[in-house]
Amino acid sequence: MESFFSNPTLFSEDILNRMHIFAGPWLDYIMLSITTAGSVTFYTLALPILYWCWDRKKALYAGATFLLAMSLNDILKQIINHPRPDPAKLLPGLRELAYRSSPKGPGFPSGHAQGSITFWGTLALMERNWTVTAAALLMIILVPFSRLYLGVHFLGDVIGGLIIGLFCLAVTLPATSITENYYRTVNEAIIISALMIIPYLLYKIMPGDHINSTMGTISGFLIGAFLAKDRIRFNPRNRLRYQLIKIAVGVAGFAIISFGLKRILPDIPIAGYFRYWCIGFWCSFAAPSIFGRIKALRGTVEAI
Structure with missing residues (x-):
């Protein structure tokens, strides 16, 4: 492990200086925009919108894979605790960009790289459409490159993130598919209890700066999706004006829960866990239940 992190090709500011393209501010803005498209904020908005307006099953798979990958990323960063590049050793211009981005926490593995391959990779594998696949490959390349x-x-951070993300993709997708095929044979109370207890225990015992938010979201999102599967029927595909209404209602509820509970609850980790649990449950169950009750938003009824 020590020899890996001491590799001058993988972990050296000199490589970043040589790789950087000094093409002008226009490229800086493009790369800042691309890196934003690989941020947690982007996925936090994209996943529920896909669930509400595109395909519940595919969004569920993408969400589960992404959230589990981000949990692993958070844990590995805390365990390995490898520093990011030192801006003082970067060339002028690149140094200013690094200070401007000012990320916090350890660098290995790259969360942007790991998130891009799990999120976009899942969508490409589930959709099997050349347009989606091409867009996914482009994002899997551009988002990690933007971090460099x-x-x-x-x-090395980026390569590590891509490899670990690929591993998460290879493990989580088949596991999710197997779980879906056999969930009807297990008592509902057992499934809900497992989805409540296992993420909570992982949150309590595993290290990580954001483990409470990811585990809380996973628990709430999966429980909501499980309950919604046979209880809520609506077609995510709809006319544009109704899609915009769904997004407005969904995001408004998301914001009310997020900011409202943050103001009400004490600033302690377990309160954060509960807040993110509520957000996950809102996205997969509460918001869809509203859509399913309103004829215009329900569309042509279908199960997940």
């Missing part, structure tokens, strides 16, 4: 361009990750 901005000087906030070493090459």
